[in-house]
Amino acid sequence: ETGVTQTPRHLVMGMTNKKSLKCEQHLGHNAMYWYKQSAKKPLELMFVYNFKEQTENNSVPSRFSPECPNSSHLFLHLHTLQPEDSALYLCASSQTPPGLAGGGGEQYFGPGTRLTVT
């Protein structure tokens, strides 16, 4: 267990549905991330939150809407998705964003939500 939990683990939704993915970290970290993992592609960073403030939106379509009510919880709200959005969605957290002077940045991942859009 990495201290990062995600629910649900599997989700099948139609293109007109609205659903939400939930992530919770029990590590006392300040930064949280959403990644998309598709077959044969590198991990794609979607959103970064640092101290509950969104610091990165990696050109993600508006049908994905993140929410970070506090530094322990992160949501990804989904609506009117496309079949090509089917993927594994991973949440991660770290004490600080990576690469900052003084260390930190180690990211810990949850198990992911396997999303299938039909």
Next chain:
Amino acid sequence: GENVEQHPSTLSVQEGDSAVIKCTYSDSASNYFPWYKQELGKGPQLIIDIRSNVGEKKDQRIAVTLNKTAKHFSLHITETQPEDSAVYFCAAPSFLGNEKLTFGTGTRLTIIP
């Protein structure tokens, strides 16, 4: 931004032999290089990382080496075991406004018993 290339994409190794996976990066300011292991049905797990002030770091059978001049770093697994079979990812940070990790495309390592 950062560009990370990882090789090979697949690697099969006899149990007990060593495995080496290599990554190159483009941003000379990068100072933190983690390696992740992802098993089937799980998220990536951090297994070892190195910062730019050292050239090598070891943790039991796993080691990472860093060559800042050539901008490449490598994962070395010795005395491989069946449980080492997984997909391995390298990553490096980029600094253009927001610090974030850029990941390599992954290496599927298979240990042959």
